[in-house]
Amino acid sequence: MFWALLLLLFVSLPGMAQTEGQGGQATPPSGEAMVVPLGYLKQEVRRLIPLSRLNVEPEDIGLAGAELALKDNNTTGLFTKQHFSLEVERVPIDGDALAALEKLVESGHRFILVDAPAEVLLRLADSAKGKDVLLFNIRATDVSLRQEDCRANVLHTAPDRAMLADALAQYLVWKKWPRWFVVKGAFPEDRAYLDALHRAAARFGGMIVEEREYAETPGARRSDTGQLQVQRQMPAFTQGAPSYDVLLVADEREVFGPYLPYRTWDPRPVAGTAGLQAMSWHPAHEQWGATQMQNRFQRFAKRFMLPLDYQAWLAVRAVGEAASRTNPADFAAMNTFIRSEDLELAAFKGQKVTFRKWDGQLRQPIIVAGPDLPVSMSPQEGFLHERTAVDTLGIDAPESKCKFQ
Amino acid sequence: MKVNVNRAAIAGAALCLSLWACPALAYTVYISNEKGNSITVLDSETFEVLETIPVGQRPRGIILTKDGKHLLICASDDNTVQVLDVATREIVGDLPSGPDPELLNLHPSGSPVYVANEDDNLLTVIDLNTKEVLAEVIVGVEPEGVGVSPDGKTVVVTSETTNMAHFIDTETYELTDNVLVGSRPRFAEFTADGKRVWVTSEVAGVVSVIDAETRKIIKTIGFAIPGVQPEYIQPVGVRVTKDGSKVFVALGPANRVAVIDGKTLEVETYLLVGHRVWQLAFTPDEALLFTTNGNSNDVSVIDVPNLKVIKSIPVGNAPWGVTVSKD
Numbered sequence: 001m002f003w004a005l006l007l008l009l010f011v012s013l014p015g016m017a018q019t020e021g022q023g024g025q026a027t028p029p030s031g032e033a034m035v036v037p038l039g040y041l042k043q044e045v046r047r048l049i050p051l052s053r054l055n056v057e058p059e060d061i062g063l064a065g066a067e068l069a070l071k072d073n074n075t076t077g078l079f080t081k082q083h084f085s086l087e088v089e090r091v092p093i094d095g096d097a098l099a100a101l102e103k104l105v106e107s108g109h110r111f112i113l114v115d116a117p118a119e120v121l122l123r124l125a126d127s128a129k130g131k132d133v134l135l136f137n138i139r140a141t142d143v144s145l146r147q148e149d150c151r152a153n154v155l156h157t158a159p160d161r162a163m164l165a166d167a168l169a170q171y172l173v174w175k176k177w178p179r180w181f182v183v184k185g186a187f188p189e190d191r192a193y194l195d196a197l198h199r200a201a202a203r204f205g206g207m208i209v210e211e212r213e214y215a216e217t218p219g220a221r222r223s224d225t226g227q228l229q230v231q232r233q234m235p236a237f238t239q240g241a242p243s244y245d246v247l248l249v250a251d252e253r254e255v256f257g258p259y260l261p262y263r264t265w266d267p268r269p270v271a272g273t274a275g276l277q278a279m280s281w282h283p284a285h286e287q288w289g290a291t292q293m294q295n296r297f298q299r300f301a302k303r304f305m306l307p308l309d310y311q312a313w314l315a316v317r318a319v320g321e322a323a324s325r326t327n328p329a330d331f332a333a334m335n336t337f338i339r340s341e342d343l344e345l346a347a348f349k350g351q352k353v354t355f356r357k358w359d360g361q362l363r364q365p366i367i368v369a370g371p372d373l374p375v376s377m378s379p380q381e382g383f384l385h386e387r388t389a390v391d392t393l394g395i396d397a398p399e400s401k402c403k404f405q
Numbered sequence: 406m407k408v409n410v411n412r413a414a415i416a417g418a419a420l421c422l423s424l425w426a427c428p429a430l431a432y433t434v435y436i437s438n439e440k441g442n443s444i445t446v447l448d449s450e451t452f453e454v455l456e457t458i459p460v461g462q463r464p465r466g467i468i469l470t471k472d473g474k475h476l477l478i479c480a481s482d483d484n485t486v487q488v489l490d491v492a493t494r495e496i497v498g499d500l501p502s503g504p505d506p507e508l509l510n511l512h513p514s515g516s517p518v519y520v521a522n523e524d525d526n527l528l529t530v531i532d533l534n535t536k537e538v539l540a541e542v543i544v545g546v547e548p549e550g551v552g553v554s555p556d557g558k559t560v561v562v563t564s565e566t567t568n569m570a571h572f573i574d575t576e577t578y579e580l581t582d583n584v585l586v587g588s589r590p591r592f593a594e595f596t597a598d599g600k601r602v603w604v605t606s607e608v609a610g611v612v613s614v615i616d617a618e619t620r621k622i623i624k625t626i627g628f629a630i631p632g633v634q635p636e637y638i639q640p641v642g643v644r645v646t647k648d649g650s651k652v653f654v655a656l657g658p659a660n661r662v663a664v665i666d667g668k669t670l671e672v673e674t675y676l677l678v679g680h681r682v683w684q685l686a687f688t689p690d691e692a693l694l695f696t697t698n699g700n701s702n703d704v705s706v707i708d709v710p711n712l713k714v715i716k717s718i719p720v721g722n723a724p725w726g727v728t729v730s731k732d
């Protein structure tokens with residue numbers, strides 16, 4: 001309780017007349033506004049075209065979330081005399097991410113969002129070691145980044161595969177669908193997700209009755225023929241499994257996963273990387289005040305808000321919260337505050353979110369969703385924890401292999 | 406949909422004229438049902454549901470006009486404040502509230518009406534008689550709470566994402582002070598003597614007591630309930646007795662109302678009510694306190710002098726706001 005007193009600053013501003021203007025426009029107050037510069041580094045990667053046109057990543061994915069949070073921060077900034085800016089570096093495929101980071105750091109950016117694969121993130125973190133720089137991983141779900149490859153200067157707003165698998169598994173067990181037929185792809189990411197599913201099954205009482213590999217290699221992604229073939233192929237491929245409740249698919253590259261729903265041999269729900277999925281945000285999530293967030297985002301970005309946008313929004317808001325309660329020019333104070341229990345970020349998920357001390361992962365409830373609507377949110381009722389139920393998702397403190405370097 | 410006039414009330418009143426000892430007059434309790442798109446009307450003595458009135462979409466904040474003749478309803482998804490005639494129980498008009506009105510409050514003289522527009526970072530000020538918009542004041546992100554000082558000189562608006570309680574001068578509409586409070590402030594309530602403002606912070610799980618004159622926080626009060634994980638303690642509505650002796654805070658998914666000693670500012674006890682308790686309202690004699698339990702679709706009745714929860718009354722779908730007639 002005592003920490004609540006720490007976070008209260010009294011800010012008194014004489015006579016700011018604010019009438020008759022449109023909401024949301026934020027210009028820095030004259031003269032004395034302190035500028036808090038944030039950076040955003042996006043490493044472009046070769047992405048396979050998704051199997052559904054509906055899932056093509058927008059050009060501004062993530063960035064739109066960061067920019068909206070910037071607006072929110074700057075509205076508060078009108079009252080606290082702070083102005084937040086965002087400098088974006090897009091690194092082309094095979095480009096020099098380290099140079100881009102250096103450019104941001106040299107120009108005074110200390111808080112930098114990173115949208116990059118794990119290997120790139122690690123190189124960036126290592127290059128910034130010892131400097132007053134804090135990186136926010138908004139994209140990579142690799143559990144290793146929170147375990148043996150954890151870094152002292154990296155915080156994660158993206159949930160990792162363990163959290164996502166745990167969230168899904170808890171729901172399936174709560175639903176009393178514990179028997180799982182797993183269909184896995186042949187790539188390393190699929191293996192990583194499969195490992196998370198195994199761990200979740202052991203923790204929460206799921207039972208994997210069979211594992212079957214889909215070994216076809218991806219060819220042309222979308223064509224205007226071939227559906228009839230898929231219609232025959234998927235049932236045949238999923239035939240003959242032992243009795244099961246749910247087909248879990250581990251296919252992160254989308255070779256076959258999205259083809260499975262409604263085509264399995266047995267009439268069963270599909271979940272995992274297709275069908276019912278775990279995610280940090282869903283564009284139709286409206287609980288806990290989320291409607292306002294969705295409205296603001298859609299008005300601003302003119303599209304639906306996606307998980308990566310939310311993960312970027314969280315990072316920028318964390319910096320904003322810290323800046324309103326400590327001195328943004330003091331990196332150590334900001335760094336400490338962001339990682340502390342005082343952060344108390346309101347994240348539209350029914351409870352505050354904070355970063356875990358043992359691995360820098362943002363603890364957050366995880367949405368389990370179908371295509372059109374969220375179905376549930378984990379942690380599920382009944383899964384107990386000594387401190388806080390949300391820590392039943394992902395790697396908990398006693399199991400952590402993270403030793404910050 | 407009209408219902409016959411409450412015969413019991415007439416009989417009671419008649420009895421009151423003929424005998425020295427008058428039975429307690431029943432007050433009328435109004436509850437907005439956020440998902441049910443309706444207003445439930447309750448008798449505060451018999452606890453009967455007198456009527457369920459269909460209104461606009463997503464009704465949230467409600468308040469009775471000073472003369473008691475109309476109920477003002479924030480119909481958030483209709484982007485309007487509806488005006489309900491209390492006697493006929495029919496909607497007779499609306500006010501130009503601006504988009505997505507969530508909560509509203511009144512100047513002690515009865516007008517103007519202050520409306521928080523949740524989606525647009527605005528406080529809209531409306532003349533109740535002429536229905537003119539007098540001002541639109543820019544506040545922080547996602548305004549909700551609107552508290553009005555008893556002397557009518559100050560309005561306090563809370564902004565949920567900016568985490569501030571904004572003190573606004575009602576004559577100039579200037580923001581004279583912006584007090585940073587705990588995360589996600591929902592409600593602001595002045596004490597009857599005008600000396601303090603109570604502001605709840607839903608995500609931080611605390612309530613701040615602010616000195617109304619200096620605008621400094623006197624105390625931040627946290628809560629601890631055995632068996633309830635701290636993140637589920639989410640204060641929303643708050644009410645203070647007229648004599649300032651007791652403060653009641655609705656704690657959301659902790660399913661309890663905290664009772665705070667108004668002088669020592671210490672938590673005295675917790676009263677178990679329904680699920681996700683958000684708003685509260687006293688009867689004018691402060692004998693009873695009604696709470697809205699959004700996730701159990703009911704209203705709890707608290708016997709205030711004895712600090713006991715005496716009844717749960719099923720109402721509409723997702724009850725949100727509650728207000729009580731003055732007679």
